[in-house]
Amino acid sequence: MRLNQLLLLLATFLVISGCDKYTAEKQPNIVIIFLDDSGYSDFTPFGQQHFKTPNVxxxxxxxxxxxxxxxxxxxxxxxxxxxxxxxxxGRTKVFGAHGPNGRGLETNFPTIGEVFQKAGYKTAIFGKWHCGDQPETRPHNRGFDESCGLMYSNDMWKHHPENPDYWGQWPIHFWENGQVVIEELEASHQKMLTQWYTEHAVNFINKNNEKPFLIYLPHSMPHVPLFCSKAFDGKSGKGLYADVMLELDWSVGEINKALKQNKLDKNTIVIFSSDNGPWISYGNHAGTTPFREAKGTTFDGGTRSATIIKYPAALKGNTQSEKALMSIDILPTLCHVSGVPLPNSVIDGKNVWDIILGKANATNPHEYYAFTNNKNFEAVLSGDGKWKLHLPHSYRTMTALEGRDGMPGKYDYSAEIGLSLFDMVNDPYETINVIDAHPEIASTLISLAEQHKKKFFSEN
Incomplete structure (x- = not known):
């Protein structure tokens, strides 16, 4: 009897000692993986079949x-x-893509790094910042304990395919913790970016496995120019873009593995997404999307990003959601889940945790989501994601001159769309204007669009 009791106590100890360092009652760790110009269909869960992405x-x-x-x-x-x-x-006035020395996000708008750092989290960013390239707007002064990477896009350099003389005025630096460690980025460095960012993230996880942390991992790839390390060069057999995607898939696997090895994965929220759709003018150096148009437009080909959220402590795996969400909701939602106070400043995102949980009666707290293209306010989506209204606007679309092997093709900038309503449930590709068939819905969205324009663009 005593032997059996001893064995039971031993088994209980082994189970407890093997549990994660954090439980669902404690603050979760957070990892946000944000790709650059990835197409909606670039990974297997979203329709890509040309090469395998097992880690995603x-x-x-x-x-x-x-x-x-x-x-x-x-x-x-x-x-x-x-x-x-x-x-x-429209609130921050950060439109488009800021170049070298760009002001970026003003310091009166707290970043996710500042919000979570203030609450006691260890914070890090490894990758492409592109939210300010002046001393006070760089990441080491915006709430990140550790940082490395580029201040802006990797094509803003002396080897730009169309404007080398212009971009060559500013060498791309590689920064680490507020210091320039590579004075001028060369092709040999570009090949290592994905690996360097990943290694820094894994090391950060290993060092901070006893306290809550937030990692923001905004990769430079697959934004052109495309580069991958020697280990992935030619690995896909499907061209350079596929090789780059395989390395990004490897990066996801390394992060997932590090979390599991440190027994942190169950209490870590991992968010995987992209900043926008593919840059299709680059042809075979761009990703794919099934939706209308692509990057640089307010159609879904530009604004809808393939997204996965993993949090085993609360979310059931191997599930899908059709609910509409937007990236502005990430900060307030993570604050809610983590018990971190919201910033004192006004924000537009809302807590959508019930929707992410998949609660049966959860409704989106937003009446609508708004879309801009540079300084132009162009479209709104109903909060339930069922209807999308485009205000009259011009947009760019591809001509027959598609890019090839790193050289961009030509856009046609003369395309126009009038006031249009799309049924996003039955027509997610925005092909049939149903505004005449649904005047009440159109009227509601027009009113919401007018309110948004008055609130954010009244000075224009």
Whole structure:
């Protein structure tokens, strides 16, 4: 009898000692993986069949796939600033893509790093910042304990395919913790970016496995110019873009593995998404999307991003959601789940945790989501994601001159769309204008659009 009791106590000890360092009652760790210009269909869970992405597929098996996740503007700086501040571009006035020495996100808009750092989290960013390239707007002064990477896009350099003389005025630095460690980025460095960012993230997890942390991992790839390390060069057999995606898939696997090895994965929220849709003018160096148009437009090909959220402590894995969400909701939702106070400043995002949980009666707290293209306010989506209204606007679309092997093709900037309503349930590709068939819905969305314009663009 005593032997059996002893064995039972021993078994209980082994079970307890093997449990994660954190439980669901404690603050979760957070990892946000944000790709650059990735197409909606670039990974297996979202339709890609040309090459295998097993680590993203595994993340989907362990998490929830969100099929209707949006960004408010399909361009680098605007999209990233919206994610880390919880604010629309119309509020922050961060539109488009900021170049070298760009001001970026003003310091009166707290970043996710500042919010969580203030609450006691260890914070880090490894990757492309693109939210300000002046001393006070760089990441080491915006709430991140550790940082490394580029201040802006990797094509803003002396080897730009169209404007080398212009971009060559500013060498791209590689920064680490507020210091320039590589004075001028060369091709040999670009090949290592994905690996360097990943290694820094894994090391950060290993060092901070006893306290809550937040990692923001905004990769430079697959934004052109495309580069991958030697280990992935030619690995896909499907071209350079596929090789780059395989390395990004490897990166996801390394993060997932580090969390599991440190017994942190059950109490870590992992968010996987992209800043916008593919840059299709680059042809075979761009990703794919089934939706209309792509990056740089307010159609879903630009603003709908393939997204996975994993949090085993609370979310059932291997599930999908059709609910509409937007990146501005990430900050307030993470604050809610983590018990971290919201910033004192006004933000536009809302807590959508009940929707992420998949609660049967959960409704989106937003009446609508708004979309801009640079400084132009162009579209709104109903909060339930069922209807999308485009205000009259011009947009760019591809001509027959598609890019090839790193050289961009030519856009046609003369395309126009009039006032249009789309049924996003039956016509997610925005092909049939049903405004005459649903005047009441159109009227409601027009009114919401007018309110948004008055609130954010009244000075224009």
């Amino acid at each position: 597929q595994q993340l989907a098996k362990e998490g929830v796939v969100f099929k209707n996740f949006y960004v408010p503007q399909a361009v680098c700086s605007a999209s990233r600033s919206a994610l880390i501040s919880g604010c629309y571009p």
